[in-house]
Amino acid sequence: MIQRFDNIAIELPEPDSANPAAAAAVQELMGGKFGEMSTLMNYTFQSFNFRGKKQYRPFYDLLCNIAGEEWSHIELVAATINLLLTGATTRADRNKPGGKTARSTSTKAKNLVSAGTTDPAPLADALDYRYAYHFVASGQSAMPFDSMGNPWNGSYVTATGNLKMDLLHNFFLECGARAGKMRVYEMCPDPTARAMVGYLLVRGGTHIVAYAKALEKLTGANVGQVLPIPDVSNKKFPEAMKHEANGLHRIMWHFSPSDYTELDQIWNGPHPEDGEELEFRMNEMPPGAPWPEMPDEPQLVSPGELDPEMINYYAKRLGDGGEEDVHGEKERTSAQRANGGARQSAAASSSRIGRSANRRR
16 A cells, blocks of 8 residues: 655755756656666565565565655656746647737747747747657656657566566666666756756665665675676765765665564665665655645646636526526426426316217217
8 A cells, every 4th residue: 555745755946947858858767668667666566476475574575665765756757857847838828818928929929920820839849849748648747658758668567476586687677777867867967857866866776785785685695796887976976975975875764654664684784885884764754845836837728727607607507696597497397397287187187078978979
């Protein structure tokens, strides 16, 4: 069962302006093969299908707890994409024509030159953006797709049922995810994208170490010796370095009120990169931050609004003004029933008179 809180993992800086190209790149961290949807669903299905919980309980607890954190990573990526897309096209509302803003006036002038009409095309800029799905299939918002518009799919999930194989896969998956985050970081100088990536580099790094420790406990192999993968420390990225300075790379949060308490049998000892002691924060989750505000995008009818005339009409029908109509309708219906009953009685009487006359003949 999932318990949700109306927060995201960290506070994200508001971008100075929309950046649809960066949003498209960040989509890879959502729905790509090594994206956050993949890490969530891999660990979730492995935990669903876990056999031998009594014998291997610490490994099961670790899987479940990390899966819980992955949900928060999806939220953070989605919030980043949405911030980067806010304001990417001209805001115009066909229910409220005649916009007076500089952008709407400029758009009308551009339309007049190019198309011979003052009718605005507020989504025209989207024709130049490479990720059309953000504008034709959503309200300028995150999608469960990768950076090229391919939808996430279940073939990205590996849940073999063999604990050693699944843990080895998870270690590889987290290393691949780290490589993807680093590349998105290098593609996007945008501070919003980099704040998100910096945090996920650190938290994904804890998962890499966790699976390395799990393999070490299970097999005796010192997997931590091969870290970091790729060969660049998180401390080389300013947005990640500040979180590591606060010890976030060695903390395992507890994503359950009372379950999954035996993971500290795996998450312990020195961190393989800097030797600091690993720490399990029992009954403690990250503090979180409020979701960023997302203003209306009326050119996409998002979220859209009801027609005021329709609201007034139904308000009259359902409210005080509508009582007379309703009662009047009831009165007319009653009168119609009464008239119908009188006509039926008259017809019945006529029929009886006719039958009596026939008998006399």
